[in-house]
Each structure stands twice: as C-alpha cells, then as structure tokens.
Amino acid sequence: MQQPAAQRRLLIVDPCDDCHRLLPGLRSAGWDVHSCMLGAALDHPCDVGLLRLQASHLRRPDGVKDLIKRSHTEWIAVLSAEQLRMPAVGDFVCEWFFDFHTLPFDVSRVQVTLGRAFGMARLRDKGVARVDETSHELLGDSRPIRDLRKLLGKLAPTESPVLIRGESGTGKELVARTLHRQSQRSEQPFVAINCGAIPEHLIQSELFGHEKGAFTGAHQRKAGRIEAAHGGTLFLDEIGDLPLELQANLLRFLQEKHIERVGGSQPIPVDVRVLAATHVDLERAIEQGRFREDLYYRLNVLQVVTAPLRDRHGDLSMLANHFAHFYSLETGRRPRSFSDHALAAMGRHDWPGNVRELANRVRRGLVLAEGRQIEAQDLGLQTLDQVHQPLGTLEEYKHRAERQALCDVLSRHSNNLSVAAKVLGISRPTFYRLLHKHQMR
Structure with a gap:
C-alpha cells in the first residue's frame, strides 16, 4: 500500500478575509494551514509562507525582512493592486518574496504558486549549510x-x-x-x-x-x-x-x-x-x-x-550557500541561491585566495545580483564561453574534460554520490574510480 504524502505546512501571516476564504481549498489540496500575526511567525515552522502585506509593514519593513531571513523558506506576498503601484513597493516585493498575488485571489494560480514555492524551498534547504554548533x-x-x-x-x-x-x-x-x-x-x-x-x-x-x-x-x-x-x-x-x-x-x-x-x-x-x-x-x-x-x-x-579550496571538491556549493546566508544579514538583502552557470564557473575557478576569496566573492555577488539568483558575473567569474583553454594533446583534453565533469557534478550533488553518478551516466564504482584517479576523494 502506498504511503500518503507528508502534509505541506503553510503559514498565513496577518491574514485577511480573502485569505480565510482560501483555507478549505488549500486543505483539500493537502496543505496543513496555520495562521498568526507577524510577531509570532518565527514560532511556527512552515514549508511556505503567505504574508498579507499591510501599510505598517511597508512603512517599517525590518520585521518582514527579519522573518524572511530567519525562517529559511519561501514567502509569497499578498497585497492590493493599489499597494503594488506605490513607490518602491515593487522593488521591495521583488527583492524579498518568491512571488506575489494581488487581491482578489485567483485560487488556481495561488495553488500553482504555492507548489512552486514549496519545491524551491526544498531545493534551497538542501543547499544551505545550517551549522549552529x-x-x-x-x-x-x-x-x-x-x-x-x-x-x-x-x-x-x-x-x-x-x-x-x-x-x-x-x-x-x-x-x-x-x-x-x-x-x-x-x-x-x-x-x-x-x-x-x-x-x-x-x-x-x-x-x-x-x-x-x-x-x-x-x-x-x-x-x-x-x-x-x-x-x-x-x-x-x-x-x-x-x-x-x-x-x-x-x-x-x-x-x-x-x-x-x-x-x-x-x-x-x-x-x-x-x-x-x-x-x-x-x-x-x-x-x-x-x-x-x-x-x-x-x-x-x-x-x-x-x-587549498581547489582540492576540497564538493565543498564549494555548501560553503557558498553558507556565506550567502551569513552575509545577507550584513548586506540587508535576502539570501540568494546560485544559478547553474555560477556554480559551474565556481567549479572551474582555481581559487588562489581560497575560502577567504570565496567569502569575498559571495559577499560581492549578494550586493550586485539583480535577479533571484547570483550569476557568474555577479561573482566576477568567467562563464564557459569566456574561458579559452590552452591547446594540448587529445589525452590532455579528455583528462581536463573528465575532471571538469566531476567538479561540476560534485558542486551540485556532493551530498548524494549515487545521484552524481547517475547524472554522469556511469555506475557508482566507476564514479569512485574516477574520483580516486583525479585525487578528488
């Protein structure tokens, strides 16, 4: 007998009447829904958050920013069309929220957005190193x-x-x-x-x-x-x-x-x-x-x-995400994930300044990033089409390509080597043999 899927936890903060009318449909779709006021939100762990933006939040946004930074999940803003047209509100929503909805709700669109936010929250949770001890x-x-x-x-x-x-x-x-x-x-x-x-x-x-x-x-x-x-x-x-x-x-x-x-x-x-x-x-x-x-x-x-960092294969993604969260508090911007191009560029870089250089580049990337993710150019790193490899023998090309493939897959799947092997289309023993060959484990 198939096990039922675990319930997804949704927290609605400062709910309005329209939010309450959503509840029956959300619960029938498998969401475990709770609500509270902003000051108590951190006491309610959730997988996705829905926040009804009030005028007080927009005048004093620090409480909202603190919630989003400390809750480690994705948030969706709910606001009126008039609020969205207010100066700087659009920039605030784009900077801090996964998505937004204007009132009245389009119920089917809300459910799709919540599902996407839940998936993104799970991906982000896997990539970020939570180290309190x-x-x-x-x-x-x-x-x-x-x-x-x-x-x-x-x-x-x-x-x-x-x-x-x-x-x-x-x-x-x-x-x-x-x-x-x-x-x-x-x-x-x-x-x-x-x-x-x-x-x-x-x-x-x-x-x-x-x-x-x-x-x-x-x-x-x-x-x-x-x-x-x-x-x-x-x-x-x-x-x-x-x-x-x-x-x-x-x-x-x-x-x-x-x-x-x-x-x-x-x-x-x-x-x-x-x-x-x-x-x-x-x-x-x-x-x-x-x-x-x-x-x-x-x-x-x-x-x-x-x-040196160049020998710590598989640690790049964990460290980069750790610094992204750490420096988000200093820069006043929400933690951002890294695009595939950014992760690949980090994998190709030699890191002469080691972990200190990585921390500084992530700090820079958080400040310069304009999209929802940090890109290679935000980190000051070259993308693949900017990299010109020196000429060499066919065997040298094959060796470089093999090593780069291992670096790229480890930057994304260092926590699951079985998945890393499947991504490369090879068996797990072959994957371990290649890691040993290139002295990466």
Whole structure:
C-alpha cells in the first residue's frame, strides 16, 4: 500500500478575509494551514509562507525582512493592486518574496504558486549549510576537511605546540580556534597576534609587555600578549614574519616558560599553549638564514596542513550557500541561491585566495545580483564561453574534460554520490574510480 504524502505546512501571516476564504481549498489540496500575526511567525515552522502585506509593514519593513531571513523558506506576498503601484513597493516585493498575488485571489494560480514555492524551498534547504554548533565551524564534507576534523580531535587534548601550515585564506586561525575550543584550556583566554601586521619596533612590547618608563611613551606598565594568554592559548599567526631578534626571545620563553617585560628584570612565569601558523616555506627560510632552526623544532612538535579550496571538491556549493546566508544579514538583502552557470564557473575557478576569496566573492555577488539568483558575473567569474583553454594533446583534453565533469557534478550533488553518478551516466564504482584517479576523494 502506498504511503500518503507528508502534509505541506503553510503559514498565513496577518491574514485577511480573502485569505480565510482560501483555507478549505488549500486543505483539500493537502496543505496543513496555520495562521498568526507577524510577531509570532518565527514560532511556527512552515514549508511556505503567505504574508498579507499591510501599510505598517511597508512603512517599517525590518520585521518582514527579519522573518524572511530567519525562517529559511519561501514567502509569497499578498497585497492590493493599489499597494503594488506605490513607490518602491515593487522593488521591495521583488527583492524579498518568491512571488506575489494581488487581491482578489485567483485560487488556481495561488495553488500553482504555492507548489512552486514549496519545491524551491526544498531545493534551497538542501543547499544551505545550517551549522549552529560551534564545534562544526570547519564546514565541508570533502576528504581533506573530514581528515582535518579527525586530526584536530586527536591534537586538541594535548599540551604540545602545533604548527599550522597552508596557503593564505585556508582557515589557519579557524583551525587554531578549534584546537583551543576542544582543549582543556577552552575556558581560558585565546590570544591571537599577527606577527606580520605589527610594526617591527612594537612587536617586542606587544608580545612581552613593558614597564613604565621603558621607552618614550611608556607612561604605565603594560602586560604583553603572551602574559594575557596565561592559562590559555597563544596563537602566533604568520610566524615566518617574526624578526630574528624576537625569534630568540620567543625561543627563550618556550624553553624557560617565563618572560621579562621590556624595561624589566623580574621573570614572570606564564603558562600557555603555543600554536603557530605560516604560509611560507620555513625550511627554505632556515636555509636562507631568515628563521631559526631551533625555534622551528620547538614550534613544529605537531603539525597541521590546511588544504587549498581547489582540492576540497564538493565543498564549494555548501560553503557558498553558507556565506550567502551569513552575509545577507550584513548586506540587508535576502539570501540568494546560485544559478547553474555560477556554480559551474565556481567549479572551474582555481581559487588562489581560497575560502577567504570565496567569502569575498559571495559577499560581492549578494550586493550586485539583480535577479533571484547570483550569476557568474555577479561573482566576477568567467562563464564557459569566456574561458579559452590552452591547446594540448587529445589525452590532455579528455583528462581536463573528465575532471571538469566531476567538479561540476560534485558542486551540485556532493551530498548524494549515487545521484552524481547517475547524472554522469556511469555506475557508482566507476564514479569512485574516477574520483580516486583525479585525487578528488
């Protein structure tokens, strides 16, 4: 016996008499209908929302915007023809609503629109990463990110220093914060300092602090960043940019577990766990005399390597949708999905700036998008007809095409590899073989 389809939940907000007259037909069509006022709408989960726009909503639209951003579904506006002709109302409806209906209702058209909205809400729900737990800030389901989460779970409980290596924009500080949060020091301070962003003449004072009168402008005693991290974790970002003189002082601290403030002579014991990060080749820096070998071995007790975004196949769509929702709050625009052309363009892009570049491009796309979806040009990416591949052998063309096909399908169906294989018209074992061949899993 076939199971009955699950009821679709419809919420009508601030309903009018015309809305109430719709109810019998909607319920007979399988909708589970509830109604409430705007202030209580977030307490009623729904699959699709119908909102009767009032004059007060149009004068003060922030409540409507907040509802649409936080409810994670599609909304249909209901308004009079006169309201629709008011200045800026059309732009507001097009920006924030899936569709609209003017009164009186065309019942058959309403039911068709609700069905389309329900389908779109389900698609959007599959693509957006809902991550509220701070333990899952490292988003993604690719093999590199799964391996990274597993490794951090092993390293976090230890007290040993960790050297975090990877290209710029791959989330090295996020890794450090995850190590701190999962450690026994999680309730104590996490202090980060970028060794490449502080003027050289201030780094010693920033790290170790100073006594009153230690130099011109030192009007009072100041604790340094190392001392401020006592009991917790000290994160030294871009450690490769630390001047050699300061490298010697840092090494002494790591060996002796105490510091001296600039202008002081009293040793101050400090208990911290040190995490360091770099995007430069420290081994080469040692050969060139720019980094101390003994400090390198003190910091490189345990090591983590963050993968570039171009190697995290299948994570692009999840991350892009996450940033689209996150930055919609900042830009004041509703979260947008990405067109097929945009997803394909993201799959072809090399992402030299990694996750940071992706976040910035999505932020830009939200601001520039004029349609209901973010397009490739909104992201500043080339569409397929703008891309000119270099010439090569037939085998090289086939290899590129095979890899691109895998990138494209993973950007849409990374959460269901069986579907991805069917889209390509191959068996699941063949699909896994190709992923292994191209080192994508």
